[in-house]
Amino acid sequence: MAKMEKEQARVLSQEMLAAGIYSMWIQTKAAKNAKPGQFISMYTNDAGKLLPRPISICEIDRESEKLRVVYRVTGENTGTEQFSKLQAGDTIDIVGSLGNGFPLEKAKGKKVFLMGGGIGVPPILQLAKEMECEKKRIIVGYRDAQTFLREEFEANGEVYIATEDGSVGTKGNVMDAIREAALEAEIIYACGPAPMLRAIKAYAAENQIECYISLEERMACGIGACLACVCKSKEKDAHSNVHNKRICKDGPVFLATEVEI
Amino acid sequence: MAKMEKEQARVLSQEMLAAGIYSMWIQTKAAKNAKPGQFISMYTNDAGKLLPRPISICEIDRESEKLRVVYRVTGENTGTEQFSKLQAGDTIDIVGSLGNGFPLEKAKGKKVFLMGGGIGVPPILQLAKEMECEKKRIIVGYRDAQTFLREEFEANGEVYIATEDGSVGTKGNVMDAIREAALEAEIIYACGPAPMLRAIKAYAAENQIECYISLEERMACGIGACLACVCKSKEKDAHSNVHNKRICKDGPVFLATEVEI
Amino acid sequence: MDMRVNIAGVEWKNPVTVASGTFGSGEEFSDFVDLNKLGAVTTKGVANVPWSGNPTPRVAEVYGGMMNAIGLQNPGIELFCERDIPFLKKYDTKIIVNVCGHAPEEYLAVVERLADEPIDMMEINISCPNVNAGFLAFGQDAGHVEKLTAQIKKIAKQPVIMKLTPNVTDITEIAKAAEAGGADAISLINTLTGMKIDINRKTFALANKTGGVSGPIVHPIAVRMVYQAAQAVKIPIIGMGGIQSAEDAIEFLLAGASAVSVGTANFYHPNITEEVVDGIRAYMEKNGFDKVSDMVGIVK
């Protein structure tokens, strides 16, 4: 495998997409082999905040070695707040790309749901861009009318929107949107908050649909070494020899039936 | 007394005067009541480096509320290195002005030595500028030909230079310079490394000259509260009730006979 | 919003005081902070006679904190009573006098001298080296803690706070010993013993070799100990160690402290105490707590 390292990436642009939601393009060698569904570890310059912030890759420009991340500032004095203050020309330390990504190839010839909720929406974009399939339905859920990335999605598939406050599309969540439009799929790819993923997993099981979900957990290393970021697995995992899988290394994307959420 | 606070000062200029020696002008309310010989506490923005760096005031512009500090970068990854990277327009947190300053008024009508050595040279400048006396001799010692602040001194008194390597003026230290020129004084003001101050104190004692020296010690609060920065005092100190004086509050300038160095 | 707290019968206007030794006798900080805004002022440690303290360097910076070996320099109880107590009496805040000593007699002499002074509480620093126990401190031995507490309680006229050292295997054992000895409250943590070596000069950064580590770096250890102590004793706890924001202080309250002390942060953020008071109030408002005591120890 290629020698990996912590890299000082250059910030190319920074833009606010919605209240507290930022989009950043960075120049990085990590773009070369990046895949949709993978993430990068982003590091602050703050001596008080040493751990990485795992952030999904939202778009990849392999040719010119650029990555886009879209992230939420989670509060005051957070690492993500510090990221949001970076400007074009600044640098940011990253390690990546990390994790396994979505199994794109499985979608060939199938009717697909690409589902994203909240801050799980961004990784769906690169997935939508690269996916080749029979029918590509993108179902994305937002809190309100600030439907960030919407135009990009519309350029890459058939888009259904759900908003919690009903201001755009279906009132409710992505599951409500599916029901409202009576959509069907043979394979599902999803990223979003745990309750949403639980609902999707149940729906997929009920309808016997192959389903891939991207999980989140607190991380320390991001590369499989510290065992911080585990989720419960159905079978005994080959690496851990217990019912735990590492989200950073064995995931973040898992076959829904593999994991307990 | 006026309400004091930690202030976010604005950097007006930053300039390298000699290898590793920087000069910074800052915009600060602390200039208003500043006196020569006082210092300011300068704080880093680094969450790993929380304590203040005490730095003497080198020049004061009370009118337009500006202070100049001249400081040495003591090594890699130090707070002073971080200060040296600040540029005009940046901000820096400071508390000041602190300490007692040199007793200017005592020089009236007298023949004076203003002696500075190494990074103890800078505070002598404002002192030289404000001093009214019979004869003002400025004796400054440097390592080598990088005789920073020399022109400024020459505009404010009769200047004698000593350099360790003999490249400029007397080869040796400030004491050698005095001897070489057979200078005499009735009062001495000095700032510099401990061995130099010890020599000056001995010289002053021998010749029964009134002598004021500015001392250094590690500080935590800079305002007299923590008792970190003490020096031994000859008499029992009225505040501490022991033979210790606080350099930050009772000093940094002391009558040489008051303290043991 | 009711910010008042009652610590062993003494009502503070809010739960925020300062950590002993980081605020002088209050006077040094009075240009920066309106002392009337503090629940209490805790003075630097005072002994029966003046102490000269340790040689310098007495402090060193460490990553995210500092180390000190001041050696409890103090002017002695007489001058303290003459000068520092009258100064603090000018303010509308409670006065907590921190007491140190090398041997029980020395503590007792100070406690006795304070009997008729107009102070509100006393805090006993048992991290001082115990002349009768080698290099250990009083506070590192439960037996000594209980005994010393009982001796002090017998003569003290004001409520007694025993201040615990974190340099112990089991903080609950020490907290229980203080309670058993009759302490009215406990406070923790004092500094963690550390060392820094100057690799260029090839010697210790502090003249005393070791020093007490304080500042934000000790916060998680302090919160843990306050939590454990709160499960072990019924007397009120004053939590401290690394507080540099209202959030840090609130962690202590939720973990079981009835009040908090701000220490090292005063050195780099001189009016931090006022910010902590305001921040706790804002948190209470946002989270629907009417009284500070409603927050205390709710995380279990």
Place this chain on the structure above:
Amino acid sequence: MDMRVNIAGVEWKNPVTVASGTFGSGEEFSDFVDLNKLGAVTTKGVANVPWSGNPTPRVAEVYGGMMNAIGLQNPGIELFCERDIPFLKKYDTKIIVNVCGHAPEEYLAVVERLADEPIDMMEINISCPNVNAGFLAFGQDAGHVEKLTAQIKKIAKQPVIMKLTPNVTDITEIAKAAEAGGADAISLINTLTGMKIDINRKTFALANKTGGVSGPIVHPIAVRMVYQAAQAVKIPIIGMGGIQSAEDAIEFLLAGASAVSVGTANFYHPNITEEVVDGIRAYMEKNGFDKVSDMVGIVK
């Protein structure tokens, strides 16, 4: 410049290893670091049977460091011997296997199983909760430490490093107990027990409530303990706790450690170990040390 060190008869090419649990079994970091450049690789803790570890969240960030409660998840000694030892044997570095257990029998089973494995040393983690001593760990009681060490030494075929916990009143007492039990070396410090409270969710940041604090914030405490231990025992010491630069490592060597381990810093500076090796070499050059051992313990 002779970087070699001899730890209990095992020669490392340089004094730098990694702290157990922060480097996986070495495999996970092999893309970042040339393992051949390390004096030794210390593996994550392994028990006689697989352990599932604690519920998540297992880590939290704290100011200048982190807290973990992984709960010693491990695949058990069998899979470890089959997979992880052969992987490490491909490299020219020493192999130190870190061993954990809840009871003496569990430790002993692992030690026995390792007897014929091609490993160089073993490190015994005695910070594991001791099922026979309430919530205390083996390492918090000198009696338990001496006894466990002696039991292990009786059957161990490789040199035994006892890894000490800092959560004790007197580290010298524990270090001496390990030495008395026959330990070939000691390593310290393991993590300091801490707690973080999420004030918005009003609950513990870690599912386990408490966790082990590590990273730069523990460095001064670790240096102090290594120094104290070095004054108390004659066996070699491996120093660790908060190393994130060569300078941090050198402090341990000057304080009396014969070698050092880099832990948490691997997580945010994945090739830090190589930098530490290079930085120690540069320091030796600049300061005229021909051999690493000439630096060890010279600050007294």
